[in-house]
Amino acid sequence: MVFIGYHLSASNSYSSTFKFKFQQFDKCRSTLPGVIICANRKLRPDESVWRPKQSTQNVDFPPKLPKGKKKPYPIPFNEIKQAAKMERKLTSKGIEKPLEPPKNGLLVPDLVPVAYEVFDAWKLLIKGLSELLHVIPVYGCSECSEVHVAPTGHCILDCEGRTSSTRHSSHAWVKGTVNDIIVPIESYHLFDPFGRRVMHDTRFEYDRIPAVVELCIQAGVDIPEFPSRRRSNPIRMFGKKVIDKGGNLEEPESLHVAKSSAILDFDTYRACERFPPPPLSDIPKIAQETIDAYQIVKKGVRKLMKKYTVKACGYCSEVHVGPWGHNAKLCGSFKHQWRDGKHGWQDATIDEVLPPNYVWHVRDINGPPIQSKLKRYYGKAPAVVEVCVQAGASIPVEYKPMMRLDIVIPDTDEAAMIA
Structure with a gap:
């Protein structure tokens, strides 16, 4: 050698x-x-090595944000200041703000099919949950936002309602609806998102529809009851001021007519009354279609929000779909007196537009109710996933770590002997 x-x-x-x-x-x-x-070649800074993704066994529950504090910014604040600094620099030089679709009012052709897919999946999600609730029992607390999917309510003492002290923090369970599974996040429907803003005195002139539906409308879905302006000429902006709206067009008067069948398809209010109970043999199929529709909606909304602007209040749950937030003085959260009831707008996240609404996962429906002493051994899952899983659907892979399926739940007497 x-x-x-x-x-x-x-x-x-x-x-x-x-x-x-x-x-x-x-x-x-x-x-x-x-x-x-x-030979061993050193990697350049722009290169990466593929490594197999390690699946997590158990993950912690998402933390609850304190009510007496502002939500964190989804985008780092330094990046926000840097973008504002660049915008002021262009304004001082007399240069128009460069805009690309949909920031200039034009549609993104590649996202129009995604919007229709999300809209159809949203209607299928409401229909499937309405049928499953005839078979799967759901309970909601009348004093707080707690929801439980089981034949009876759980026994965990964590109620935060106004009268919880008189009940020693136990929940006051009542029969749940679709609005308990899907948190109703609504937004004002705007004919022209770049037109006049919603003021406090004119807020009743605009319809309130689900924020997911409003996002789909602005992304290209056409609904006759809720018209939207489709521009052929882009808007022009100089700093934060719109200097050209792409032509003037009068907004149609608000219809305020009775809800048609097309509107009821994507409305969650009293949805269980519109759909009869399904045959028991079709329950697993409906559950799987419903959980697949939920996955499509979540994936599609995340893709649309990367292009279309959605604002959320940093103090309350208000959401507005459009380049700027509205001026309605309806915020009653932390230190709203200092802001005269105005919302503190910032970029929204997927969990603010489509809240997951986590509930306790019940492994054995026919077993004993969930106890406070064994709280740390139970898992959680979104309410939609929990309903569909109990109806016979397969568990999605991304929710298995939080559901803690591999943890053995001890008896009440054994829990004290576990370290």
């Missing part, structure tokens, strides 16, 4: 490299010479 030096290119960064030439001999013949090259 002979060592041979190997010259490498100076453009790439390599570690020590060796090249060996060897020849094997037999009793009667010899084989052809072969070459072994061992």
Whole structure:
């Protein structure tokens, strides 16, 4: 075996490299010479190494944000200040703000099919939950926002309602509805998101519809009852001021007519009364279709929010779909007196537009109710997922770690002996 030096290119960064030439001999013949090259190249800063993703076994529950504090910014505040600084720099130089669809009022053609897919899946989600609630019992607390999917309410003492002290923090359970499973987050419908803003005195001139539906309308879905302006000429902005709206167009008068069948398809109010109980043999199929529709809605809304602007209040649950938030003085959360009831608008997250509404996961429906002493052994899941799983749907992979399926739940007497 002979060592041979190997010259490498100076453009790439390599570690020590060796090249060996060897020849094997037999009793009667010899084989052809072969070459072994061992080289280790250092990675550049812009390169990455693929590694297999390690699946987490159990994850912690999402923390509850304190009510007496502002929500954290989804975008780092330094990036927000840097973007504002660049915008002021362009304004001082007399340069118009560069805008791309949909920031300039035009539709994104590639996202129009996504909007229709989300809208159809949203209607299928409401229909499936309305049918499943005839079979799967759901309870909601009349004093707080707690929801439980089981034949009876749980016994965990964590009620935060106004009269919870008289009940020793136990929940006051009543029969739940679709609004207990899907938290109703509504937004004002705007004919032109870049037109006049919703003021406090004119707030009753606009209809309130689910924020997911309003996002789909602005992304290209056409609903006759809720018209939306489709621009052919982009808007122009100089700093924060709109200097050209792409032509003037009068807004149609608000219809305020009785809800048609098309509107009722995506409305969660009294949805269980519109759909009859399904046959018991179809329950697993409906559950799987419902959980698939929920996954489509969540994935599609996340994709639309990367392009279309959605604002959320940093203090309360108000959401507005559009480039700017409205001016209705309806915020009653932390220190609203200092803001005269105005909302503190910031970029919204997917959990603010489509709240997951986590509930306790019940492994055995026919078993004993959930106890406070065994609270740390139970898992959680979104209310939609919990309803569909109890109806026979398969558990999505991303929710298994939070549901804590691999933890053995001890008896009440054994819990005190576990470290």
